[in-house]
Amino acid sequence: MAKNKEGGKPFEIPRPEFPKRAVITGGMPYGNKELHFGHVGGMFVFADTFARFLRDRIGKENVLFVGGTDCYGSPIAEGWRKKVADGEFEGSLTDFVQRNHDKQQKTLDDYGISPDIFAASGLGRSKEIHAEVTDWFINSLYKKGQLNKISTMQFYDEKAGCFLNGRQVIGKCPIEGCNSEKGYADECDLGHQYMPENLIDPVSTLTGEKPSMRPVTNWYFKLRDYEELLKNWIEMLKKRKDVRPVVCKTIEEFLKPPVIYIKREYEEKYLSLKDQMPEHEYFEEPKKPSFTVQFKTLSDCDEAVKVLVNNGIRYRTGKTLVPFRLTGNIEWGVPAPVMDNVEGLTVWVWPESLWAPISFTQTLLEQRGRSRDEWKDYWCSKESGVYQFIGQDNIYFYGIAEPAMWMAQQESAEKTADPAEGEMQMPTIIANHHILFLDKKASSSGAVKPPMADDLLNHYTPEQLRMHWLGLGLGQRSVSFMPKPYNPDAKPEDADPVVKDGLLLSNVYNRMVRTAFYTTQKHFNGIMPSNTPSENILAEGKKAVLDYERHMSKFAFHQCTYVLDSYIRNGSKYMAKTIKEDTPAEELSQALADLFYMIKIAAVLLHPMAPFGTEKVREYLQVGEELWSWDNIFEPLTFFVGEGHELKFLPPRTDFFTRHESQFETAEN
Ligand SMILES: [Zn+2]
Numbered sequence: 081m082a083k084n085k086e087g088g089k090p091f092e093i094p095r096p097e098f099p100k101r102a103v104i105t106g107g108m109p110y111g112n113k114e115l116h117f118g119h120v121g122g123m124f125v126f127a128d129t130f131a132r133f134l135r136d137r138i139g140k141e142n143v144l145f146v147g148g149t150d151c152y153g154s155p156i157a158e159g160w161r162k163k164v165a166d167g168e169f170e171g172s173l174t175d176f177v178q179r180n181h182d183k184q185q186k187t188l189d190d191y192g193i194s195p196d197i198f199a200a201s202g203l204g205r206s207k208e209i210h211a212e213v214t215d216w217f218i219n220s221l222y223k224k225g226q227l228n229k230i231s232t233m234q235f236y237d238e239k240a241g242c243f244l245n246g247r248q249v250i251g252k253c254p255i256e257g258c259n260s261e262k263g264y265a266d267e268c269d270l271g272h273q274y275m276p277e278n279l280i281d282p283v284s285t286l287t288g289e290k291p292s293m294r295p296v297t298n299w300y301f302k303l304r305d306y307e308e309l310l311k312n313w314i315e316m317l318k319k320r321k322d323v324r325p326v327v328c329k330t331i332e333e334f335l336k337p338p339v340i341y342i343k344r345e346y347e348e349k350y351l352s353l354k355d356q357m358p359e360h361e362y363f364e365e366p367k368k369p370s371f372t373v374q375f376k377t378l379s380d381c382d383e384a385v386k387v388l389v390n391n392g393i394r395y396r397t398g399k400t401l402v403p404f405r406l407t408g409n410i411e412w413g414v415p416a417p418v419m420d421n422v423e424g425l426t427v428w429v430w431p432e433s434l435w436a437p438i439s440f441t442q443t444l445l446e447q448r449g450r451s452r453d454e455w456k457d458y459w460c461s462k463e464s465g466v467y468q469f470i471g472q473d474n475i476y477f478y479g480i481a482e483p484a485m486w487m488a489q490q491e492s493a494e495k496t497a498d499p500a501e502g503e504m505q506m507p508t509i510i511a512n513h514h515i516l517f518l519d520k521k522a523s524s525s526g527a528v529k530p531p532m533a534d535d536l537l538n539h540y541t542p543e544q545l546r547m548h549w550l551g552l553g554l555g556q557r558s559v560s561f562m563p564k565p566y567n568p569d570a571k572p573e574d575a576d577p578v579v580k581d582g583l584l585l586s587n588v589y590n591r592m593v594r595t596a597f598y599t600t601q602k603h604f605n606g607i608m609p610s611n612t613p614s615e616n617i618l619a620e621g622k623k624a625v626l627d628y629e630r631h632m633s634k635f636a637f638h639q640c641t642y643v644l645d646s647y648i649r650n651g652s653k654y655m656a657k658t659i660k661e662d663t664p665a666e667e668l669s670q671a672l673a674d675l676f677y678m679i680k681i682a683a684v685l686l687h688p689m690a691p692f693g694t695e696k697v698r699e700y701l702q703v704g705e706e707l708w709s710w711d712n713i714f715e716p717l718t719f720f721v722g723e724g725h726e727l728k729f730l731p732p733r734t735d736f737f738t739r740h741e742s743q744f745e746t747a748e749n
Contacts, residue, residue, distance in 0.1 A: 093626070093630070095626065095629060095630075096629060096630055096633030096634075098134065098137055098138050098465070098633070099138070099463060099464050099465035100138065100142060100463040100464065101138075101142045101143070101457060101458055101461070101463055101464040101465075102134050102138065102142065102143050102144070102458070102464060102465040102466075102467060103143075103144045103145075103146060103437070103441060103458040103459060103464065103465075103466050103467070104127055104130060104131045104134070104143065104144070104145045104146070104467045104468075104469070105127070105145075105146055105147060105437040105466075105467070105468045105469070106123050106124050106127035106128075106147050106195075106468075106469045106470075107123055107468075107469065107470040107471060107474055107478075108147065108148055108149065108150035108201070108433050108436060108437075109149060109150065109184055110149075110150050110153075110155065110156070111149040111150055111151045111156055111177045111180050111181055111184075111200065111202070112155055112156045112159040112160075112180065113159070113180055114180060114183045114184060114187065114532055114533070114534065115183075115184050115187045115188075115532070115533040115534075116530045116531065116532050116533060117515075117517070117530050117531050117532070117533050117536055117561065118471075118515050118517075118530055119533060120187070120188075120191055120193070120533040120545075120549075121515055121533075121545065121549040121561060122471055122512055122514070122515040122549075122554065123469050123470065123471055123512060124147075124188065124191070124193045124469075125191070125193070125545075125546050125549050125550060126469050126510065126512065126549075126550070126554075126635070126637060127145065127147075127193075127467075127469035128145070128191075128192070128193045128194055128195075128688075129546070129550060129637060129688045129689050130467060130469070130510075130632070130635065130688070131143060131145035131194065131195075131688075132194065132687065132688035132689075132691060133632055133688040135708075136684065136687060136688065136708040136709060136710055137629075137710045138710075139709075143196075144196050144441060144444060144458055145194065145195045145196050146195060146196060146197050146199070146437050146440040146441050146444060147188075147195040147197070147198050147199075147437075147440070148197070148198055148199035148200050148201060148206065148436060148437075148440050149177070149180065149181040149184055149198075149199075149200040149201065149202075149203070150201055150429065150433045150436070151177045151181070151200050151201045151202025151203060151207075152201060152202055152410070152412055152413045152414060152426075152427075152429045152432070153246060153410060153412065153413065153428075153429035154245045154246035154247055154248060154410050154412070155246065155247050156173070156176075156177060156412060157173060157410070157411070157412040158247060158248065158285075159176075160173045160176040160177075163176070173412060174202070174203070177200070177202055177203060178200075178203055181200045181203060184198070185198050187533050187534055190534070190537055190542060191533065191537075191542045191545070191546070192542055192543075192546070192691045192692055194691070196444055197440055197443060197444040197447065199439075199440040199443050199444075201414070201432065201433065201436045201439070202412075202414075205443055205446070206439060206440055206443040209439050209442050209443050209446070209452070210414065210432070210436055210439035210440075211414055211415065212439075213435060213438055213439040213442065214414045214416075214427055214432050214435065214439075215415075215417045217435050217438075217485075217489075218299070218406060218416060218417050218419075218427070219417050219419065220489060221301060221485070221488055221489065222299075222417075222419050222420075224488065224489070226301060226302055226305075226485075226488040227299050227300065227301060227302065227406070227419075228299070228300045228302055228403060229297055229298075229299060229300075229420060229422060230297070230298060230299075230300045230403060231295050231296065231297045231298075232275065232276065232277075232295070232296060232298065233276060233277055233293035233294065233295055233296075234265075234276060234293065234294055234295075234296040234409075235248075235249045235265055235276060235282060235284070235291040235292075235293060236291055236292050236293065236294040237284045237286050237287055237289060237291050237292075238289070238291075238292055239284075239286075239287040239289050240284070240286045240287050242286075243294070243296065243409055244265060244284055244285075244286070244291055245265060245408060245409070245410045246264050246265055246266075246267075246410070247264050247265075247285065248265070248284065248285050248286060249264060249265040249276075249279070249282050249283070249284060249285065249291060250262060250263065250264060250282070250283055250285055251263045251279040251280050251281045251282040251283065252279070252280040252281055253268035253270070253272055253274070253279075253280075254274050254278040254279060254280055254396050254397070255268070255272040255274060255396065255397070255398075255399060256341045256370075256396040256397070256398055258270060258272055260272070263279050263280065265279065265282075266279075266405070267430075270473055272399070272476075273402055273404075273476070274397075274402070275402070276293070277293060278396075278397075296409065297422055298405055298406070298407045298408060298425065299405075299406045299407045299416065299419070299422070299425070300403035300404060300405050300406060301403065301404040301405075301406055301431070301481070301484070301485055301488065302403065302488075303401050303402065303403055303404040303480070303481060303484050304378050304401045304402070304403065306401070306483075306484035306487060306488070306495075307335060307378070307401055309484070309487055309495055309496070309497045310331065310335055310401075310480060310483065310484060310497070311335055312496075312497040312498075313483060313497035313506060314328055314331055314332055314335065316497065316498070317331075321634050322508065322633060322634045322635060323508065323509070324510070324511060324555050324556075324635070326472050326475070326511055326513060327475060327479055327509050327511050330472065330475040330476070330479065330511075331475065331479045331480055333399045334399045334400060334401055334476065334480055335401070336398070336399075336400075337374050337375060337376065338374070338375045338377070338378050338380075338381035338397070338398065338400045339372050339373065339374045339375070339381075339397070339398040339400075340372070340373050340375075340381065340384060340385065340388070340395050340396070340397055340398070341370040341371070341372055341395060341396045341397075341398065342370055342371055342372075342373065342388070342393060342394075342395045343369060343370050343394055343395075344369055344370060344371060346393045346394065346395075347371065349391065349393055350371075350373075350393065353387055353388075353391055353393075356387050357373075357380075357383065357384040357387050358375060358376075358380035358381075358383050358384060359375075359376065359380070360373045360374055360375045360376075360380065360384065361373065361374045370396075378400060378401065381397070381400070385397070401480070404431065404481050404484075404485075405428055405431075406427060406428060406431050407425040407426065407427055407428060408425065408426060408427075408428045409424070409425060409426065410426055410428075410429075411426065412426075413426030413427055413428070413429065413432075414426060414427045414432050415427075430477055430481075431481065431485070433477075434477060434478070434481065434482045434485070435485075437468075438455055438459060441455045441458060441459065442455050456502070459504055459505065460499075460501075460502050460503055460504050460505060461501065461502070461505065462501050462505065464505070465508060466505055466506075466507040466508060467507070467508050467510060468507045468508070468509050468510065469510045469512070470509065470510070470511050470512075471511065471512055471514070472511045472512065472513055472514065473514075474511075475509065475511050478507065478509050478511075479509050479511075482507065483497075483506050483507065486499070486504040486505075486506065486507075487499065487504075487506075489503070489504050490503045490504075491503070510555075510635050512554040512555060513554050513555070513556070513557050513558040513559070514554075514558040515549075515552070515554060515558070515559060515560075515561055516558055516559065516560040516561065517530050517531070517560065517561050517566075518560065518561075518562060518566065518567055518569075519560045519562075520560075531563075531566060536563065538742070539563065539565045539740060539742055539743075540563070540578055540579075540582070540740050540743075541582070541738065541739065541740050542692065543582065543585060543689075543690040543692060543693055543737060544578055544579065544581070544582030544585075544586070544739070544740065545578060546689055546690060547581050547582055547584070547585060547641065547689060547690065548577065548578045548581040548582065549561075550637045550638065550640070550641055550689055551581050551637075551638050551641040551642075552638065553638040555635060555636065555637070555638070556638075562577055563576065563577075563578050564576035564577070564578070564579075565742075576743075579739065579743055581641075582737075582739065584644070584645055584648060584649075585686070585690060585693060585737035586735075586737045586738055586739050588648055588649060588652050589648050589652075589682060589686075589736075589737060590693075590735055590736050590737045590738070591652065592648070592651060592652055592655055592675065592678070592679055592682075593679055593697055593700075593736050594730070594734070594735070594736070595655060595659060595675070596672060596675045596676055596679055597700060597727060597730040598730065599659060599668070599672060600672060600727060601727075601729065601730065603665065603668060604669070604672070606726055606727050606729060607724055607725065607726055607727075608672075608673075608676060608717065608718075608721075608725045608726075608727055609669040609670070609672045609673045609676075610673065610718045610722075610723040610724065610725070611669055611670045611672075611673035612673070612716065613673055613674050613677035613716050614670065614674050617654075617674045617677055617678065618677070618714070620647070620650065620678075621647075621677060621678065621681040621714065622714055624643055624644075624647040624681060624682075624685065625681060625684075625685065625713055625714065627639075627643045628640050628643045628644070628685050631643065640685070640689075641689070643685070644682065644685055644686060644689075647678075647681070647682060647685075648678075648682050651675070651678040651679075651682065654674070654675075654678070655671075655675055655678075658671035658674070658675075659671050659672070659675065673716070676716070676717055677716050677717070679697070680701075680707070680716065680717050681713075683697050683698065683707070684707070684708055684710075684713060687708050690737065693736045693737040696736050697736050699728065700727060700728040700730055700736075701717065701727060701728075702721065702725065702726065702727055702728050703717065703720050703721055704720070706720060707720060
């Protein structure tokens with residue numbers, strides 16, 4: 081066996097280590113509609129592939145992949161209100177969310193996305209548990225002195241006679257350099273947060289009027305207290321090879337010294353006031369329409385803002401940490417605990433969606449007849465990894481607000497970015513860059529409408545799409561999704577990039593598996609030859625496995641597809657060379673054993689990416705699920721089934737991986 085030789089080799093790259101247990105989450109899709117392609121192709125496929133890999137790598141029983149629909153907030157309530165008014169929907173708000181949740185679940189099933197639970201923050205048992213977890217989470221922060229009660233001005237529509245929330249107000253984002261045209265009440269669609277009074281040119285979407293401001297009281301998490309700890313955390317992250325540069329860079333932008341940008345026309349006024357402001361540096365930036373002043377601390381910056389406001393100077397602030405609002409007065413939300421006699425509040429949807437995966441973990445454990453308390457084994461143990469797959473636009477929430485709140489939950493008054501055993505552990509954030517559509521940034525509210533995930537399945541098989549998306553390299557840069565049937569600029573002779581990426585499976589690998597089965601049926605009566613695979617075949621298999629494992633430990637999915645591409649294509653060449661019509665029986669037996677070994681290695685490595693086809697391969701190989709376990713990854717098939725093993729009969733013209741039926745009509749190749 082190959083194992084015997086391992087001890088003798090002096091210079092092997094150490095294999096990556098994986099945790100004993102793991103919880104994997106994908107960003108929560110919002111419950112106002114079905115999934116569009118970006119949910120699946122920009123995020124879920126990656127979370128699912130990693131979850132499936134870990135199940136094979138560390139054992140299925142040690143992996144929890146939790147997801148769910150984000151049910152609350154003003155966009156859902158607004159969306160439902162409009163649909164009912166337009167006669168497009170009949171039923172309650174809960175019915176509306178349930179319908180969208182069910183459709184999301186169906187889409188995930190169709191793509192082979194395999195969360196252990198796909199729950200919903202506002203439906204069923206997971207709703208009840210989420211309400212309990214929310215109550216606990218906020219109360220616990222309050223008792224630990226991590227919250228502030230802050231009174232602010234909130235938009236109020238005088239004509240409609242009500243407070244305005246979130247998307248009920250629209251204006252321009254006040255964050256310098258932001259190009260978003262969609263600035264809502266206190267955040268823009270790119271995730272920047274600001275004080276409502278700083279929103280530029282606000283308009284009420286209910287009446288089209290300019291709203292007034294009225295005072296409200298809310299609970300805020302003291303996010304600013306975590307500036308130093310977040311800096312400590314970032315230093316640790318920068319040393320890790322599994323954390324993408326976009327994560328560190330985006331977080332660091334919020335940790336830089338606070339700055340204010342002031343329009344050049346106010347320069348003289350500023351110069352006359354600058355001695356009233358805390359110590360700061362002035363940066364002349366001749367080419368820009370504004371100049372910059374930089375402060376040492378956030379509180380200095382606040383002082384300066386007051387001076388500017390009192391003197392009517394318009395300004396913008398840079399990205400910086402602001403108190404993180406936890407509550408609001410949107411009716412469609414999780415009730416907030418009553419603390420310090422402040423009643424009638426609900427929890428803002430963003431913060432509760434950050435701990436919703438904990439609620440879903442508890443729901444799942446309860447479903448499996450285990451104690452809900454065991455959530456801590458996954459979220460609060462150094463033996464466990466917490467892997468969160470998100471899009472880069474949400475790094476502020478998952479990479480700043482969440483880790484700071486997790487640290488704030490530590491029992492000790494002295495907080496640390498390296499939590500002790502039993503405390504909530506810092507997550508590993510895997511952020512993808514944008515997946516563009518036909519070279520544009522698509523959003524369901526924007527001019528370029530992204531296709532719905534379901535619609536793509538009218539043109540492609542789920543595995544063609546999975547392989548294509550995994551190969552895009554979204555971890556490194558934004559990439560455009562260019563499916564030919566949707567691309568008005570595609571010429572008839574152009575190859576479809578999605579079909580092209582699928583050929584490795586639908587042509588090359590499929591042919592290898594078929595040849596192995598049909599040859600065995602023809603010459604060996606369906607009994608798999610039990611020769612030991614050749615030395616070079618074992619060595620190549622081992623190299624592919626170790627390369628793949630190393631890339632997977634760094635979430636370099638596209639690199640994993642490259643490893644598979646060259647491994648499978650080499651295998652195919654080897655097959656063409658060794659298995660011919662006139663190959664003598666003894667040689668054929670060895671060639672088939674080699675071929676089955678390559679098929680087995682490739683199947684295990686493909687299993688997380690292309691689950692449907694690889695399960696079919698396993699079915700015909702007549703091997704149990706132990707085939708997928710990395711505990712025996714280097715072993716040949718005879719290790720699992722012994723000698724003289726009979727394969728399942730493969731009828732003529734049977735495929736393991738195929739193209740979509742629509743692609744046969746056009747003879748795409
Ligand atoms: Zn913005």
